[in-house]
Amino acid sequence: MDHLQTQGISLPRLGLGTFRMQGDVCRAAVESALALGYRHIDTAEMYANEDAVGRAIASSVVPRRGLHVTTKVWHENLAPDAIRRTFDTSLKKLGLEFVDLYLVHWPSRSMNLPAVFETMVKLKEEGLTRAIGVANFTMALLKTTVEEIRAPIACNQIEYHVMLGQSKVKRCLDNKGIPLVAYSPLLQGCAASDATLMEIGKKHNATGGQVALKWLLDQHGVAAIPKPSRAESQKANLDALNVELDSDDRRAIGALPKDKRLVNPGFAPVWD
Known part of the structure; x- marks a missing residue:
């Protein structure tokens, strides 16, 4: 498994997302992923x-230092005291002494960015999180955060796939040396049933989903966190690492529509 080095942490490029997994289903999914070799777990x-x-981490034989855990603070809790309170609750629920990466989950129109990152940096300085970062930040927000506040941002976690062009944000991140998750x-x-991806997959004895995932992971500075709950799907995503896309494949993928945004809640920022 390749890793991205960022702000003093080593981030496995393929992780397990856990959105919409809860209870025993989530616990079993994390347990199977860890058994298969995943070392990057994303929650919030x-x-x-x-x-x-x-609970899944506690039952695993994987050493804590060999595991990367990300969690996030919700946009309604970005006041400094709320960040601290929320973080303490997250750490207690996870049963951990520290997390590896703590993210602002979504920006808020009412947030005080300097105060947000002053609090986040304190958590890092206290050793409670090894690194801090953001999710769903636009280029304007990144510019303010990195250039004006000078916060040590380890990543920007955003929606990104073969049908959503994120070239402007990715170029901004690349210029600042910040990974895209x-x-x-x-x-x-939906990638599994796309005709173009399926056709490419046939060339490589792979699925459309594996093609879509490898297209992302072939890019410099990109990690991905698909969220399969079943062990066979988790293994299929690991096997995607072995797919070798060629220039014709990348041209075909480049010709796909790039305007299919799937996640756009009412509180989202104005996208770049």
């Missing part, structure tokens, strides 16, 4: 599954 306060993730990398399951 809003997912209401940090306790299940924590792609959520919904398989178009929430």
Whole structure:
């Protein structure tokens, strides 16, 4: 498994997302992923599954230092005291002494960015999180965060897949040396049935989903967190690492529509 080095942490490029997994389903999914070799688990306060993730980690034989755990603070809790309170709750639910990466899950129109990152940096300085970062940040927000506040951002986690062009944001991140962590990398399951991806997959004895995932992971500075709950799907995503796409494949994928945004809640920022 390749890793991305960022702000003092080593981030496995393929992780397990856990959105919409809860209870025993989530616990079993994390347990099977860890048994298969995953070492990057992504959760969040809003997912209401940090306790299940924590139980799976506690039952695993994987050493804590060999595991990367990301969690996030919800956009309604970005006041400094709320960040601290929320973080303490997340850590308790996970049953961990620290997390590896703590993210602002979504920006808020009312947030005080300097105060947000002052609090986040304190958590890092206290050793409670090894790194901090953001999710769903636009280029303007990244510019303010990195250039004006000078926050040590380890990643921007955003929706990114074969049918959503993120070239402007990715170029901005590349210029600043910040990794992009792609959520919904398989178009929430739709990649498997896309005709173009399926045709490419036939060339490589792979599925459309594996093609979509490898297209992302072939890119510099990109990690991905698909969220399969079943062990066979988790293994299929690991096997995608062995797919070798050629220039014709990449041209065909490049010709796909790039305007299919799947996640766009009412509180989302104005996208770049």
